[in-house]
Amino acid sequence: MMRALTALFCGALFGLGLLISGMTDTAKVQGWLDLFGDWDPTLAFVLGGAILPMLAAWRIAAQRSQSRLGSPMPSPPDPTLDRRLIGGSALFGIGWALVGLCPGPALAVLAWGGPSTAIFFGAMVAGMLLARLPALRTKAPQ
Amino acid sequence: MIPLDWLFGLMGGLMIGAAAAMYLLISGRIMGALGILGGLIDGSNPTWERFAFIAGVILAPLTMNAFAGYPDTNITTNPALLIAGGLAVGLGTRLANGCTSGHGVCGISRFSKRGIIATLIYLGAGFLTMAVLRHGLGWL
Numbered sequence: 053m054m055r056a057l058t059a060l061f062c063g064a065l066f067g068l069g070l071l072i073s074g075m076t077d078t079a080k081v082q083g084w085l086d087l088f089g090d091w092d093p094t095l096a097f098v099l100g101g102a103i104l105p106m107l108a109a110w111r112i113a114a115q116r117s118q119s120r121l122g123s124p125m126p127s128p129p130d131p132t133l134d135r136r137l138i139g140g141s142a143l144f145g146i147g148w149a150l151v152g153l154c155p156g157p158a159l160a161v162l163a164w165g166g167p168s169t170a171i172f173f174g175a176m177v178a179g180m181l182l183a184r185l186p187a188l189r190t191k192a193p194q
Numbered sequence: 195m196i197p198l199d200w201l202f203g204l205m206g207g208l209m210i211g212a213a214a215a216m217y218l219l220i221s222g223r224i225m226g227a228l229g230i231l232g233g234l235i236d237g238s239n240p241t242w243e244r245f246a247f248i249a250g251v252i253l254a255p256l257t258m259n260a261f262a263g264y265p266d267t268n269i270t271t272n273p274a275l276l277i278a279g280g281l282a283v284g285l286g287t288r289l290a291n292g293c294t295s296g297h298g299v300c301g302i303s304r305f306s307k308r309g310i311i312a313t314l315i316y317l318g319a320g321f322l323t324m325a326v327l328r329h330g331l332g333w334l
Contacts, residue, residue: 056246058220063250065213066225066295071255071265073206074199079268082334085317085324094203099298101207102214106303109215119222126224129306140289141297141312145319147282149327150275150334152268154294155287156227158280159251161267164259168269172280179284180232188289 055121067160073098076161078152085149136188147179214299217247226296227251228287275334286316 074080074094083092113125148154151172153161158176161169182188214225221243230247233239258264270276287293290312292301297316301309327333 055221056242058216059243059247060250062213062217062221062225063247064254065209065216065250066227066247067251067254068258069206069209069213070251071206071258072209073203074265075206076255077265077268078270079266080199082324085320086328087321088325088329092199094199097200097203098207098210099294099302101204102211102295102299103303105208105211105215106218106299109218110304113218116219119218120220121222123222125222126218129301129304129308131307133308133311136289137291137308137312138315140286140291141315142286142319143282144286144290144293145316145321146323147279147284147286148316149320149323150282151270151279153279154227154283155231156251156293156295158283159227159231159248160255161269163252163256164264165267165269168271168276169267171273171276172269175277175280176284177235177280179281179286180228180235180288182281182285183288184236 058121066156069102070157070160073101076157076165081152081154081157082149085152210295210299211303214295218300224296224300226292226300228293229291229296232288290316 070076075098080092080094083090084095086092116125118124144154153169153172155176158169158173162173217223217225223243230244233241234244234248255264283293290297292309292312294316297306297309297312302313324334
């Protein structure tokens with residue numbers, strides 16, 4: 053119960069943060085990617101602002117044996133660089149530029165963004181399922 | 195004078211980071227939108243925790259309407275772009291096992307090699323795609 057409530061609260065704070073930062077505005081995100089045009093640096097402030105509390109949080113996490121609700125802290129980062137990481141990230145960057153939405157904002161606009169956001173979300177879900185194709189499959193994400 | 199948009203960006207970013215920090219320290223989880231959504235969608239790890247997080251992300255913006263109204267998404271109405279973009283984002287992030295929140299926010303802040311490399315690659319691919327499609331071909 054506490055776990056679900058924490059998740060609900062963190063999800064809500066995440067969603068509001070995405071909205072307030074302007075990341076649900078696809079023109080702003082595409083403006084950030086438009087280095088050679090009318091470049092909009094807002095996203096750097098968003099990413100920087102989000103990384104700051106997390107720098108502190110990882111330091112605190114390193115000193116704790118478990119989280120407040122008693123689960124183990126995430127395992128140390130996996131250092132493996134493979135084709136899935138590189139190819140997948142490149143594909144993600146292309147799709148991100150085409151529409152200006154990544155998975156978090158795609159969720160945050162779903163309830164009020166109209167039919168275009170629903171089409172994008174449906175295609176994104178289909179893309180996630182495509183990753184299960186035997187040819188592309190390896191270990192499941194944590 | 196700093197543009198207001200940058201301040202809102204910083205403020206929203208701090209909220210995103212605070213949410214990620216609480217999710218880590220209270221629940222012991224990495225707050226990655228792709229990972230949380232992906233585990234629900236393909237049934238590999240459906241939990242109430244994931245479901246509650248997604249519900250929060252979708253429902254919280256509805257409360258904004260009472261104060262400020264919804265901001266414009268300016269999203270394209272071109273179905274070909276929406277479908278191609280959605281497929282690429284869904285498949286790409288799932289293959290890479292992370293997106294802007296997981297690899298970007300949570301990965302970079304713990305100096306994860308995978309997180310930093312993934313972020314450099316999707317940013318580079320995004321810059322390049324935008325340069326070619328907007329300035330080369332005049333599409334976007």
